[in-house]
Amino acid sequence: MSFEQGHTGKDDPAAARDDTPPDPPAFSLEKPAPAPVSDATSDAAPVPDAVPDTEPGPEPAAANPWAPPVPAPAPAPGVPSPGAPVPAPAAANPWAPVEARSPWGQGVPVGQPVGYPAYPPPPRDPSLYSNGVAIAALVVSFLCFFGIIGIVLGIVALVQIKRTGQRGRGMAIAAISVGTVWLLLLGLTIAGGAYDAADRPSARRSGSDFLAANSPFRLRTGDCATLVGHIATKKPDCSAPHNVEVYWVAVVSREGNGYPGAKPLQKQAAVACAQHIDQYLPDSWALPDDVDPTYAIPDREEWDEAGNRWIICLLQTTKPRTGSLHQELTSDQKQFLDVTNAFEDVRYENAEEDFETASDLAGFRRWATELSTAADREAGRLEAATWAAADRGTVARLAGEMRVAAQHYRAAAAGGDLAAVHREFRTAEEHLGADLVAELRRQLGLATEDQRGAGTPSQQVV
Template structure:
């Protein structure tokens, strides 16, 4: 299907105010865009991949509705006679209209025919009941295929837009269409509707992306967040899982190699550094939508939160024993955070919008600067800020 998600957190406004205010880059702290990922996060504006949705991708004919109904009835073994008839009708319609779904129509008709045969047999004996239950369960598992966290896959048509009832799990080391970074199970009950499922998927997937790819500086610029979601039809088969994944920004290009960088791939020092970054990012993305001249109190309260986050994480960086080669670079970064913290304290106490802007601008001086790049290099992390970040390139290493 192709169900565009509702937009994520709003993009920052254009620079405004007497001091050329530039709002906080979304999910970007002193270590890059590593915080909660909104639609304007390190992956850019993101289309969604509603993997089980009802709408065909652009340029492809629609799936025949009778074919879907025949497949569902065949799998559930509900009204097998109706499923058989619908399958035959679907085949005629597909041939006449050029629609997709021939495989589903044939599968539904075959399953319904088997159901009719077994139903007739069950009238004279109950020996087939156990077999039939196992057959139906296997059919359900084969129809709803969802890869697990850390797995990579190829979509049938190579596109992350449109509908699919199957994907092929492939090694992440080679080319692939998508890489799963999280799965979320929806509560049971009646189907909540496409809009609510999409909104839930959008919120949860962007929030979980940073836990799988903690160092967003290491993510290529062509990476987007997508997701697979249940539809009304698959919901009736027991599908409750949302699959969050990374894919190419154009929805059709491939990725090569795993994007995972978390506790399974990072060492303890890298993890400590990035966890501090995530905490600062979490405060940064809470910047009020209203400008200081519109709501000074809200902006002052947020500036205090920034001060507190920098104080806590700066202290954490100073307290840790770092490897010999990283000790001095991380200490220099901690000093820079302390200087920025003082400006955020002044912004939190500003009596007017103009004063707030002055210290706001100064407070962002730490963001993705040379000290951040040098500390990252010493810890073996990526040193190229994400596209659009304000950092400078890494200094040349001494030979």
């Protein structure tokens, strides 16, 4: 199938005057016939034998001068047009996103929202960041109770900084230094406390345990020690040489918290120690001549600074001795000493005040009345007691003598003039049965007159 186009000659005047535009060129789907070979071609040089003969095709149609230009076919992608210059390769874009396809074939970079280019994160520079452990070490090191923790954290931070190149080396070193200072202060405090405990009594409240180990106020009943001045070295037991032995410890009785003064404390200590020495040393006759009952009381400095509230009753010797003065008695020994010591306590309670009958006759008479009562009490207890080792006849004679002494003490208390008072008092002293007492002591295995030492301890406490 084809469309034919009419031919208009140039000599036709009608055609010349026709203003109608020519028809467009016919479009045919048939293959155009090859153009005929012109005469000029026939005169040309013969075709070489290598080129096969082909049949002449149909003559090509004349070109339509009014046809629109046919655009050149687009070159294939990546293939330059003939004759076009070859472009230089473009420089690689360092910020171009790297396309990472998802496993489901969507063609979208994984983890990147659609429509936004994926930029790689900037490189992390460790030197721009401080080590967290170094910061923690510096903070902790300023806490006095955690100085050692600050040192440990500082060392850990230095190891991490060396490996990662982070900042904070100065903070780690500072933490170690501050922690070391705290440790040194703690060590000096402990050492100072130990030195203070070895040098002088440290602070203590009554019943607490803050006194120095060498303070005499640390000693308790039954302890033996070497006392030099205010320093007492406690012995493991009394079999080691010592010069003091504690027989009683009392708490100071006071009103308020203020220091009561040296004289009130001395008076209180004398009374307390005299009342309790017979419990520790019942046989006063067994007290050696070189042993003196005494006591230790706190001074103002110890009262205020050390908080000491103790009275220490001591048996002190002039030269070191071994063995304890505490006595273990049989039932007969204890019974005899309990009876006789009760009278002796009343007798020596006022004797140390050295009564002057002329100046205080009334006071002397009161004392004589107390002695008469104590003598009658001793006589009754001697008669009522059961004795296993003592001779009953000797006990009965001693009880009779004590009743006679009681009568003369009452007469002295009721005497009219000074001479009568003195006479009755001396007569009472002669009937105390000193020889009978010595005999009973030999029978019971107690110290005798020739073994008698310092006498009644109650009289010796000062």
